[in-house]
Amino acid sequence: MRVIIAEDQAMLRGALSALLDMEDDIEVVGQAANGEQALALVAEERPDICLLDIEMPLMSGLDVAERLKAEQSSCRVVILTTFSRAGYFQRAIRAGAKGFLLKDSPIEELAAALRSVYEGGRAVSPELALTFWEAENPLTEREREVLKLAAEGLSAGDIAKRLYLTAGTVRNYLSEAIQKLEAKNRIDAIGIAEKNGWLA
Structure with a gap:
């Protein structure tokens, strides 16, 4: 199977490439930073x-995976992460x-996962699977959008202009998000959502 590795840390990218190239049935045909x-x-x-790292410049x-899906690419995507965040997984x-x-993950586990995906299966690190199924994102798409803009420092008025809503509607969405996340305030809600990867 022909594999591309996208990872912004050069040393890790090189090591992964060298180790996977030692497998008889895997050929690394490109590396991206x-x-x-x-x-x-x-x-x-x-x-x-x-093979895609989540955090890249x-x-x-995730952006790359979404683009490949939109383009109906035949290339299968495997995400590599240091983050066990349910939002990223979803x-x-x-x-x-x-x-x-x-x-x-040990290189043997990674190679086995790539073979499974190549043959049409799925592969999720066992350590991640439990975390993901337990933590569903409680926010609606609109609440997530409003909270994400609030995290960028925008006021309710600025968010309202950006999303073509009234300031009152934005405040309602923020209030709903704070309640659902059982947060003390907007800053607390943003922290909880970011920690879980729900603003991804």
Whole structure:
């Protein structure tokens, strides 16, 4: 199988590439340091699998997965992460990712996961699976959007202008989000949502 690795840490990217290349049935055909390079490589090399880090410059691994899904690419996506955040997992699944693995997984586990995905299966690190099924995002899409803009420092009035809502409606959404997250205030709600990856 032909694989592309997208990871912004050069040392980790090189190590993963070298270790996976030692497997008889895996060939690393490209390495990318950011999401935009990853998309260009997928278009150029037509790999079977793209191994994507979540946190990358220019475009995150989740952004790349969503773009590949929109383009109906045949390249299967496996997400590599250090974060066990339920929100990231849910977004990755919606984006069509077939695998979600921890970066510190043993290379044998990673290779086995890639084979499983290549054969049409799915692969999720066991340590991550329990966390994800237990923590559903309670926020609606609109509440998430409003809270995300609040996290960027926008006032209720600014958020209202950005989303073509009234300031009162924005305050209602913020209030709902605070209640659902059992937060003390807006700042607390933003912290809880970010920790769980629900603003991803």
